[in-house]
Amino acid sequence: xxxxxxxxxxxxxxxxxxxxxxxxxxxxxxxxxxxxxxxxxxxxxxxxxxxxxxxxxxxxxxxxxxxxxxxxxxxxxxxxxxxxxxxxxxxxxxxxxxxxxxxxxxxxxxxxxxxxxxxxxxxxxxxxxxxxxxxxxxxxxxxxxxxxxxxxxxxxxxxxxxxxxxxxxxxxxxxxxxxxxxxxxxxxxxxxxxxxxxxxxxxxxxxxxxxxxxxxxxxxxxxxxxxxxxxxxxxxxxxxxxxxxxxxxxxxxxxxxxxxxxxxxxxxxxxxxxxxxxxxxxxxxxxxxxxxxxxxxxxxxxxxxxxxxxxxxxxxx
Amino acid sequence: xxxxxxxxxxxxxxxxxxxxxxxxxxxxxxxxxxxxxxxxxxxxxxxxxxxxxxxxxxxxxxxxxxxxxxxxxxxxxxxxxxxxxxxxxxxxxxxxxxxxxxxxxxxxxxxxxxxxxxxxxxxxxxxxxxxxxxxxxxxxxxxxxxxxxxxxxxxxxxxxxxxxxxxxxxxxxxxxxxxxxxxxxxxxxxxxxxxxxxxxxxxxxxxxxxxxxxxxxxxxxxxxxxxxxxxxxxxxxxxxxxxxxxxxxxxxxxxxxxxxxxxxxxxxxxxxxxxxxxxxxxxxxxxxxxxxxxxxxxxxxxxxxxxxxxxxxxxxxxxxxxxxxxxxxxxxxxxxxxxxxxxxxxxxxxxxxxxxxxxxxxxxxxxxxxxxxxxxxxxxxxxxxxxxxxxxxxxxxxxxxxxxxxxxxxxxxxxxxxxxxxxxxxxxxxxxxxxxxxxxxxxxxxxxxxxxxxxxxxxxxxxxxxxxxxxxxxxxxxxxxxxxxxxxxxxxxxxxxxxxxxxxxxxxxxxxxxxxxxxxxxxxxxxxxxxxxxxxxxxxxxxxxxxxxxxxxxxxxxxxxxxxxxxxxxxxxxxxxxxxxxxxxxxxxxxxxxxxxxxxxxxxxxxxxxxxxxxxxxxxxxxxxxxxxxxxx
Numbered sequence: 001x002x003x004x005x006x007x008x009x010x011x012x013x014x015x016x017x018x019x020x021x022x023x024x025x026x027x028x029x030x031x032x033x034x035x036x037x038x039x040x041x042x043x044x045x046x047x048x049x050x051x052x053x054x055x056x057x058x059x060x061x062x063x064x065x066x067x068x069x070x071x072x073x074x075x076x077x078x079x080x081x082x083x084x085x086x087x088x089x090x091x092x093x094x095x096x097x098x099x100x101x102x103x104x105x106x107x108x109x110x111x112x113x114x115x116x117x118x119x120x121x122x123x124x125x126x127x128x129x130x131x132x133x134x135x136x137x138x139x140x141x142x143x144x145x146x147x148x149x150x151x152x153x154x155x156x157x158x159x160x161x162x163x164x165x166x167x168x169x170x171x172x173x174x175x176x177x178x179x180x181x182x183x184x185x186x187x188x189x190x191x192x193x194x195x196x197x198x199x200x201x202x203x204x205x206x207x208x209x210x211x212x213x214x215x216x217x218x219x220x221x222x223x224x225x226x227x228x229x230x231x232x233x234x235x236x237x238x239x240x241x242x243x244x245x246x247x248x249x250x251x252x253x254x255x256x257x258x259x260x261x262x263x264x265x266x267x268x269x270x271x272x273x274x275x276x277x278x279x280x281x282x283x284x285x286x287x288x289x290x291x292x293x294x295x296x297x298x299x300x301x302x303x304x305x306x307x308x309x310x311x312x313x314x315x316x317x
Numbered sequence: 318x319x320x321x322x323x324x325x326x327x328x329x330x331x332x333x334x335x336x337x338x339x340x341x342x343x344x345x346x347x348x349x350x351x352x353x354x355x356x357x358x359x360x361x362x363x364x365x366x367x368x369x370x371x372x373x374x375x376x377x378x379x380x381x382x383x384x385x386x387x388x389x390x391x392x393x394x395x396x397x398x399x400x401x402x403x404x405x406x407x408x409x410x411x412x413x414x415x416x417x418x419x420x421x422x423x424x425x426x427x428x429x430x431x432x433x434x435x436x437x438x439x440x441x442x443x444x445x446x447x448x449x450x451x452x453x454x455x456x457x458x459x460x461x462x463x464x465x466x467x468x469x470x471x472x473x474x475x476x477x478x479x480x481x482x483x484x485x486x487x488x489x490x491x492x493x494x495x496x497x498x499x500x501x502x503x504x505x506x507x508x509x510x511x512x513x514x515x516x517x518x519x520x521x522x523x524x525x526x527x528x529x530x531x532x533x534x535x536x537x538x539x540x541x542x543x544x545x546x547x548x549x550x551x552x553x554x555x556x557x558x559x560x561x562x563x564x565x566x567x568x569x570x571x572x573x574x575x576x577x578x579x580x581x582x583x584x585x586x587x588x589x590x591x592x593x594x595x596x597x598x599x600x601x602x603x604x605x606x607x608x609x610x611x612x613x614x615x616x617x618x619x620x621x622x623x624x625x626x627x628x629x630x631x632x633x634x635x636x637x638x639x640x641x642x643x644x645x646x647x648x649x650x651x652x653x654x655x656x657x658x659x660x661x662x663x664x665x666x667x668x669x670x671x672x673x674x675x676x677x678x679x680x681x682x683x684x685x686x687x688x689x690x691x692x693x694x695x696x697x698x699x700x701x702x703x704x705x706x707x708x709x710x711x712x713x714x715x716x717x718x719x720x721x722x723x724x725x726x727x728x729x730x731x732x733x734x735x736x737x738x739x740x741x742x743x744x745x746x747x748x749x750x751x752x753x754x755x756x757x758x759x760x761x762x763x764x765x766x767x768x769x770x771x772x773x774x775x776x777x778x779x780x781x782x783x784x785x786x787x788x789x790x791x792x793x794x795x796x797x798x799x800x801x802x803x804x805x806x807x808x809x810x811x812x813x814x815x816x817x818x819x820x821x822x823x824x825x826x827x828x829x830x831x832x833x834x835x836x837x838x839x840x841x842x843x844x845x846x847x848x849x850x851x852x853x854x855x856x857x858x859x860x861x862x863x864x865x866x867x868x869x870x871x872x873x874x875x876x877x878x879x880x881x882x883x884x885x886x887x888x889x890x891x892x893x894x895x896x897x898x899x900x901x902x903x904x905x906x907x908x909x910x911x912x913x914x915x916x917x918x919x920x921x922x923x924x925x926x927x928x929x930x931x932x933x934x935x936x937x938x939x940x941x942x943x944x945x946x947x948x949x950x
Binding site: 014021025136137142144145151152155156163210216219222231260261276311 | 450456459463538542545546549550551563567570571574577578581584585588589592593596677680681682683684686709710711712713714715717719721722723726727728729730731732733740741744745776778789792
């Protein structure tokens, strides 16, 4: 099976399983989207009318089938709140979330790679112990707790950065203001990953540094920097790469928190609002998006392996 | 003059791993904190606290948004309720929820993991497939739907979160089980007729319990954090929890920061404590091997090297030691050796005799941390132990070439042969990339690699073992060194290739007038390919001299035993050393006297008490009280 075919199969299987599960859970929920749509003053007749308009009276499987058929045609349904297509709401919120996640990954890798490499060079040196203690603390800090600390220090005490990103301009329109508002949410999101990345890279690098080809590189009179970066780093980066893919899924959950805490108008906040307003088409759209993103990210990571590791490329690992 | 490679304080005995606290102060501090939280949860109603629901605005005891102080330790909230009482009462739901979720989800996960890991096959794929989908499923959606249908009470949240916890435990336990199931005792139990389910319950469960408990402590913290996140999103429990306190205070972070910061800190410290204890337990059951790494620094003053000897490599009184869990190992103990230009010297001995460490001591690249070298290693007039880093680097890159024991591991697996060859040339001399590449192809041809212009762009794994060893030789020779060090260059190769490689090495040395140091435990290799030989035993050179002379008339009893252990006249080609009765001496605390005494057939009290002085007779040298036939000297 070619790589693309494999990806497609996995995409379809995971998306179907996740969307079906979510759909059944949501339709079992006691709320009544028809009533929500009709508003407080609507008569029972009006609610019933809307219900049949929305197809809510159909059997569960039919409704799931309808929803699925709509999705295949690019129709994700309509928000009951403001009558906008769910796809438009999600599409508007997406760029902020994607930016947030990319920023967070850049921060996490930017901190973790030098820290992990330096730690591995001198296991148990002062830097290693410090990095170990710090990442241990970061791992133990729930994102919303860290977010509150960050908001308190940088927004309240120092007043350097805004505590909320409510009037967030696009990254291209006003990059400085955009980054000013995004930096705290991104840091909140990044901290847990830094800890994981540092640990993984350190462990693998310590192992690589004992390997024959690294000793040979040292014996050839290469500088410490060259040995580390040109010889040891790349073969040690595979677990880090896997983790980058895996954490992306967790990142989506974290984005929920970070976006709520800092009022970033992204997909996460959209989902939380939609859940509370029983705006189920939007919820389903977000869920589908998340599961597809999860599968695709992991596929991209697999593809990156072949770039980084020639042994995979030639299928002889 | 001593050269210290690493601070002597670095003892190297079981150093704790990264971020893994030892069972020290912080561990017990964490245990204490957990006990305090548990006590708070259990006794919140009994201890004399203010009523957490009493409104200070009415009772007049606490003001609105009162800041923490003597009156109210943690301050008051918007209605003057006592935050301290609220935090203490908030500990209970956190503890109850975490304990229930961890025990239920943990035991289910352990069971699932053991089953998947032990039965493997289809069972395993189905279980892990479901687990993968669960990882992809946004947990928050499940928890929301659950709370919307049944309301967010403990009775709902516990099973929901327990189910979500199962895949995590299952994955860890499955890994442990797979490793365990391949061990002998599991096979043995099955061979003795135990049923499969009995094996799972009696043999495997107890062994995976500890790792699962360690993971459980981490999971405990995770449940606290998740409840907090849910409460923060407005999906929390109906009770007052730390999460709901944080959520309530979050909007007031400007006006009354203590409202969010204090419960957040209580939660943070608790999660931290659980993580610490979990890590401590994990370290107990999974002690890490000695942490190794590298640190080499040659410092000290230039020792004004004595009149240049004619030797290209001159080792004087070299001692190499490094710390291990069992004590300091002196792997090379006072070795002196000269190698002249154009000569080849074989270094022979059993495993653990120190021959590989001797070679490594020349270049200074060690796989262990804290290696110390004393003595002198002079190559072409420069003492490598005291040279500046730049000098050392140039010497290593241009004067010395190294061929490693195992060509399968000696090359960087993720870079092409050509890029590694080009690198070694460009680091140590001025040469354009194109010229270096042309030379790389040329050098591959010189070491007998066919189609070098294609092979140059290949990765090591695309070449056979023999080809790879030729590549390492090409790498060693890239900058035309005058000294070639080869550590068992043929051990990992099959017999027909061995001969080709040795022939190649020998021819290259002759063409380029290089000196060769060949470490091997193969007597036939020494006999066939070297001019001189040094026999190592217990970190010392016990006999050295011209190869032919030593083989014809060995002086040291160990050399004699070595030679006798293979048939003398009808030697099979490439026969390995047959073992001599007994064990080589400990290098941590070597016995007094002759190191070979314990295994020597003619040793007497003198041998066991007095270290034999090196005796030099013309071009031969040995340390033995009863050399040759065994008559006293």
